[in-house]
Amino acid sequence: MTAVAEVSQPRPLMPVEQALEQLLALAEAAPIQETENLPLAEAEGRVLATDLVASLDLPPWPNSAMDGYALRLADWQGQPLPVSQRIFAGHAPQPLQPGTCARIFTGAPVPAGADCVEMQENTQVLEDGQVRFVEALHAGQNIRPQGQETRKGEQVMNAGTRLGPIELGLAATLGHARLQVVRKVKVAVLSTGDELVEPGLPLGPGQIYNSNRRLLVSWLQRLGCEVVDAGILPDDLAQTRACLAGLGHVDLILSTGGVSVGEADYLGAALREAGELALWKLAIKPGKPLTFGHYQGVPVIGLPGNPASTLVTFGLLTRPYLLRRQGVGNVMPLRFDMPAGFDWPKPGSRREYLRARIKDGQVRIYKNQSSGVLRSAAWADGLVEVREGSTPKTGDSVPFIPFSELLS
Ligand SMILES: Nc1nc2c(c(=O)[nH]1)N[C@H]1C(S)=C(S)[C@@H](COP(=O)(O)OP(=O)(O)OC[C@H]3O[C@@H](n4cnc5c(N)ncnc54)[C@H](O)[C@@H]3O)O[C@H]1N2
Numbered sequence: 001m002t003a004v005a006e007v008s009q010p011r012p013l014m015p016v017e018q019a020l021e022q023l024l025a026l027a028e029a030a031p032i033q034e035t036e037n038l039p040l041a042e043a044e045g046r047v048l049a050t051d052l053v054a055s056l057d058l059p060p061w062p063n064s065a066m067d068g069y070a071l072r073l074a075d076w077q078g079q080p081l082p083v084s085q086r087i088f089a090g091h092a093p094q095p096l097q098p099g100t101c102a103r104i105f106t107g108a109p110v111p112a113g114a115d116c117v118e119m120q121e122n123t124q125v126l127e128d129g130q131v132r133f134v135e136a137l138h139a140g141q142n143i144r145p146q147g148q149e150t151r152k153g154e155q156v157m158n159a160g161t162r163l164g165p166i167e168l169g170l171a172a173t174l175g176h177a178r179l180q181v182v183r184k185v186k187v188a189v190l191s192t193g194d195e196l197v198e199p200g201l202p203l204g205p206g207q208i209y210n211s212n213r214r215l216l217v218s219w220l221q222r223l224g225c226e227v228v229d230a231g232i233l234p235d236d237l238a239q240t241r242a243c244l245a246g247l248g249h250v251d252l253i254l255s256t257g258g259v260s261v262g263e264a265d266y267l268g269a270a271l272r273e274a275g276e277l278a279l280w281k282l283a284i285k286p287g288k289p290l291t292f293g294h295y296q297g298v299p300v301i302g303l304p305g306n307p308a309s310t311l312v313t314f315g316l317l318t319r320p321y322l323l324r325r326q327g328v329g330n331v332m333p334l335r336f337d338m339p340a341g342f343d344w345p346k347p348g349s350r351r352e353y354l355r356a357r358i359k360d361g362q363v364r365i366y367k368n369q370s371s372g373v374l375r376s377a378a379w380a381d382g383l384v385e386v387r388e389g390s391t392p393k394t395g396d397s398v399p400f401i402p403f404s405e406l407l408s
């Protein structure tokens with residue numbers, strides 16, 4: 001055996017897709033199974049636990065799409081018709097008297113016997129109160145038929161749907177006051193590093209303010225998670241052990257910092273003792289040293305500490321993981337191809353996510369893309385993806401992921 005053979009080769013970087021695939025598989029292996037029944041007012045941001053089936057037709061009866069007059073086409077040969085009733089939304093009509101029309105308003109039930117509604121703009125009311133129809137009329141016009149939107153018994157939403165304002169509105173149209181949802185994912189957030197100080201306290205020598213904690217706690221709450229804020233963990237093995245041991249039951253331990261190769265990166269050491277740890281080297285920039293492991297059976301995701309690395313790896317990898325644990329099918333953010341408003345001449349070995357904004361129809365990038373610069377993200381509207389080895393030029397199409405896709 002020669003000395004050369006014993007030199008450890010650097011491991012190839014793991015592609016982003018592979019990391020995501022592995023995380024999603026791990027999420028599927030540990031689904032949140034408990035559910036709870038919540039009023040609509042408390043269900044926003046939660047995930048539907050059971051398929052939602054329509055218990056009625058929508059609309060429940062044919063109704064008028066216009067303010068105007070309802071009539072039976074067979075009764076009309078071009079002559080004016082007398083008005084036999086007025087039908088308002090929310091009130092039951094009488095069957096239409098043959099040879100007459102009914103005054104009707106938008107959303108009101110179309111009376112039995114009528115098969116056509118004409119908007120009032122196309123009518124003339126004569127001195128004797130009869131109504132002349134000016135335009136040609138067609139059967140079914142301006143009538144929204146019963147069950148046009150949904151038929152009783154149809155599946156309207158699948159289990160795994162995230163409930164936003166639109167989904168809650170849809171549940172309300174079907175008369176649901178409560179929904180069965182997956183219980184919240186409980187996430188413990190810990191920030192590691194002796195240098196960290198909470199905002200509001202004075203900075204000592206070598207110290208910086210803890211930004212990752214606030215960013216992650218706020219973001220997790222937006223995603224509908226229950227957060228256990230475990231505060232700052234100093235760079236000390238005994239304290240790291242004690243903190244992990246005292247977390248109680250959570251579904252995920254989410255840490256920042258302490259996952260690289262530095263001598264003060266103790267989280268990894270503590271996890272190795274009481275669980276397992278995979279230090280990934282991802283082909284992603286920022287965010288290369290993402291860590292996945294288990295501590296006494298509880299999954300742990302260790303995000304790199306640099307604030308932009310935390311942001312990118314949370315948004316692109318941890319968010320999908322958390323959603324998938326709640327059974328969400330589509331966890332991928334939408335991305336849009338946009339013309340680049342920049343040149344990227346140097347091909348990289350990692351996929352780069354540059355903090356960018358759209359201006360004049362082009363993607364502009366923030367001038368300082370260092371992974372320590374959170375200001376880049378506050379300036380930006382989203383992330384532009386530059387693939388490994390690619391060198392986009394101004395005008396080339398590049399994928400842009402708006403932050404709005406990641407933050408909710
Ligand atoms: N020799 C090597 N050094 C580093 C490598 C490497 O491959 N070889 N990778 C670099 C990369 S890339 C990253 S990213 C960082 C990741 O380091 P850690 O995750 O271990 O994080 P720390 O070293 O603890 O902190 C990194 C950086 O971020 C600041 N930080 C940490 N936590 C917070 C927080 N809660 N709020 C604000 N800022 C935070 C910290 O002060 C450091 O400046 O490693 C590189 N090194």
Ligand code: MOO
Nearest residue numbers: 286287288309371
């Ligand atoms: O991958 Mo690190 O996040 O670039 O600085």
Ligand SMILES: [Mg+2]
Nearest residue numbers: 258260262265
């Ligand atoms: Mg470090």
